[in-house]
Amino acid sequence: MARDLATAPPGRFAGPDEAVDVAIVVVTYQSADDLDRLIASLRHEAGHQRLRVIVADNASSDATLHVARGHSDLVVAETGGNLGYAGGINAAMASIGEADAILVLNPDLVVEPGAVAALRARLRESRAGIVVPKILDADGETYPSIRREPTLLRALGDAAFGSRFASRPGAFAEVVSDGGAYENAHPLDWATGAALLIDAGAARTIGPWDERFFLYSEETDFFRRARDLGYAVWFEPTAVVRHTQGGSGASVDLERLMAVNRIRYARKHHGRVAAAAYRGAVVLHELARAWMPAHRATLRTVASERTWADLPRASRPTRAGSGT
Template identity: 40%
Template sequence: MTGEPETIAVVVVTYNSASLIEDLVASLAPGLRGLNWHLTVADNDSRDGTVEAVRRFAPFAHVVETGRNAGYAAGINAAVAAAKPFSAVLVLNPDIRLGGDCVPELLKLLRERGAGIAVPKIVRANGDFSPSLRREPTILRAFGDALGATRMGRYRLFGESVTNPASYADEVTVDWAEGSIMLIDKPCWDACGGWDETFFLYAEETEYALRARDHGFAMMYTPHANARHLEGDAATNPPLWALLTLNRIRLYRRRHNAVSTAVYWAMVLLREASRAALGNPSSRRATKALLSARRLRERPGPLSIAPAA
């Protein structure tokens, strides 16, 4: 993009997000300081006044009403398709709050380090450390997750979640990261195409990051860009946790042979069944889903999950 002005397409997917809009919009200007940007919101048929909130607090935004609960990936694709010209796409959850100069710092990774996707340091709503970086799913990492994700996440071979705070101190290339905030360079977007809409929710960010890597575009993390995530916890919502678990299997199956997938499924089942035996309701729901041949075959969508708490 040398010689051309940088313009960021900020895309937000909303679903019953009215209470989140005012603070999100307030964080955009300081978070994108010094950059040209425009906002496109794709609303997945909210019934709580989300669209009205967007028009009140961001009258400059372009709103795309999908007319259905289309899912996160479909919302992103709809927003990008409707956005004005851009040099990079900033994908945001409505419950993200940008820190000051967050996006200029992310843009440095794209321009100075040659990354295709850039992600920031994320903290939780109360400011606590949030382990947002991930490693590529493998059988050993699924086994490590069964033994204890927080403990085993400190070890590259056995942990999918990067749980050691020291690993977040420096700029680093990562396999993937949570999809609540990502800055995607236009050449990466053009080469990879849109996000995979067959993942209604969860694993779509993993699939996109790994697909970008397949096309030669690395994802990089920087501690110099900061954002706060007011995240809900899928682990405490049984339907959402079951969906997340099923999509882990579906994604792995796409990239590996049947034998490897069967072993991976067994490791994920070991994790969920062991926790179900201890009375965890989310793991009970996930175990039931993992043992259902029909659920493993189907494409989970909005009818098979409940809204997040």
């Protein structure tokens, strides 16, 4: 079967009015250098299943839209502004159409042969609401994408040890570093949002992604809401994607936003006292690393809520258009 999947001829994607097995959502922002590779890998997946690909572009100023429109069978939606990852996903949902499942992918991914079919098979067999694949980094190594639910103890453990002593007890670490966890299918709390297959019915019940997070913690929130509604989340190791880890870029402002969004997440899902304690743990994390300029800047941000208004956030469009 694996050989058949790997050698299936490249296929065309379904149009907006056709029923499909999977509607694939790709949120782009300055993604011109990555998008063609992702689309090429998805065409091989379309050789044996019905796929629709929706590109939601967050006002890229590079050639992203030119690249996307070079593929006549993509559905291209311009959001009209930089709405962030959650906002881009929500904008794409208007073009999902009739689909059994929704696959959310970062644009800087390459999907290995058979990955989409493996995700769908796990979704059916486990009756899960969400299934995530194994992620390989640019060097072909397994990226530790599986996460445990954020807690105060885990935040304190990460503040004290960071990436050191990665094999410490799970009560004190959010990232799952045990290599065995990436070799077998199993349920989990959440995973990084670069790639996830969502049952279409579950997606409707869970509702829109929370755009208040812009970038970072939006997937933590989405997985949490799914679990709270009774949907299981599964990891499927035979579904493999490669990720260059460059889609969101890197800057001090994004580091600041990541730290603040962890506090926002705690405030949304926990009481005032617990959220205040969690914020203290985030402060300790940055204080322990304050000899580095980026962490000093982040420390100032998490310590002073007045600075949060300066963080990256959605730029709302004056008007939004869409086309195919």
